[in-house]
Amino acid sequence: MTPFTYVALPSRVIFGFGTIARVAEELSALGAARALVLTTPYQTGNGEALVHRLGALAVGLFSNATMHTPVDVTEAAIRALKEVDADCVVALGGGSTTGLSKAIALRTDLPQIIIPTTYAGSEATPIIGETSGGQKHTQKTLKVLPEVIVYDVDLTLGLPAGLTATSGMNAIAHSVEALYAKDGNPIIAGMAEQSIAALARALPKIVTSPGDRDGRSDALYGAWLAGACLGSVGMSLHHKLCHTLGGTFNLPHAETHAVVLPHAVAYNADAAPTAMECIGRAVGASDAADGLYALGRSIGVPQSLRDLGMPEEGIAHAADLAVTDAYWNPRPLELEAIRDLLRNAWEGKPPQASR
Known part of the structure; x- marks a missing residue:
């Protein structure tokens, strides 16, 4: 150990x-x-x-x-x-x-x-x-x-399906970044994978049957674990981007997390292979970023920052802010690559490994 x-x-x-x-x-x-x-x-x-x-x-x-x-x-x-x-x-x-x-x-x-x-x-x-x-x-x-x-x-039980989906993806983002945190540890890693798995299992069920009590219980349990992960270890590029986008353009918090998450994971994929294996296992996919993107599409979360009201001319500014007072990240922050990430997220494209 x-x-x-x-x-x-x-x-x-x-x-x-x-x-x-x-x-x-x-x-x-x-x-x-x-x-x-x-x-x-x-x-x-x-x-x-x-x-x-x-x-x-x-x-x-x-x-x-x-x-x-x-x-x-x-x-x-x-x-x-x-x-x-x-x-x-x-x-x-x-x-x-x-x-x-x-x-x-x-x-x-x-x-x-x-x-x-x-x-x-x-x-x-x-x-x-x-x-x-x-x-x-x-x-x-x-x-x-x-x-x-x-x-x-x-x-x-009365949480609307759309808010259920975006809120759940927001929680998943906390656990995802905990898996490649600089100060991560095996206890948090176990909690994070369990959290992602519980939410990935529950969210499609709830969106289809909002009153499903077992699904709701699993989702709330997964969200608590995600919060515990977020509070125990540092976050990385994904959270920096979402804080930047939310604070600068007043974008809705959970929806922004839902859109950005697969793209941030794709950016970090090669630098955090163990974390990617855990995420893929939790969502039942061979590729972590693709699995998260597919989960989001299946539960109807927004797919693009453009749909959330972000102006196209804000992409360059957001990228500049993301590398200013940056959070630690497993892959070095490269301005052009982050602009590409934000461009893909703005357009709603599937996640792509950044150059």
Whole structure:
């Protein structure tokens, strides 16, 4: 066995069906009695229901969580938090709501309970990305790691097929890059392959039968593993590209991951053969990039950055940004090759090994 270092993240995880009923007792266990519930505008109704369920333990609802965690939205949420003298935040939703919760924790050190309703996986990480001035900046700190994560499979049963597919591919991206991370280790590699396999098995089933409880359970479990991988080891080119594209062009987060992933994997294929074998095995394909592309097509995720609203003239700029303050990557970052990668992703072509 090759020597390695593994750091476990100190979160309490509750997984099952109907587990939202345990949020009140988790608040009490944290010593919290005045929770501010967070959601997106789309989830306002669910947020109101949670406030009602918590009764006196909830002191308000902030329902303006926004994609890419804009700093001005965070500042508005903190003003709302101070107005009700909250001592905890409870975030109900996907990556946007989790991002807002983390941004609040970063600034206030208040405890967090996260209740994911998508497969983003960010709830399991000590990583936060915030957007200001048209750029997205990320940092890693235990201050933003939630104290408690409550996974309730029932809350994902109504997730639309399209969002299920893109959110699931976003989660797969975390595990894919964990397999060739600079600080990877065999524990994370095992979790990553298991995560990809669970999601690749579940997503086609769910898209066809959204109420499939076994499929939903597998997908949520795979997403948690993906988040744990993302939080434990460093990410590479794929995540740098997606952060760049999302922050610069305001592209939708999960959809951008879904489009870029096969192309980033093709770029790194020759430099990370062991990782490619694991990915291929997990998705049931001889070629990792082709297998991920085929999985995405089979579940109906977007195929091109053009369809997400990225302007063609932004390709060169995005490539320049990707090699600025670059993340470590198994293959050296070559500007022309990254431009080719982005061109293929913009046009929606199948992944091609970059020159």
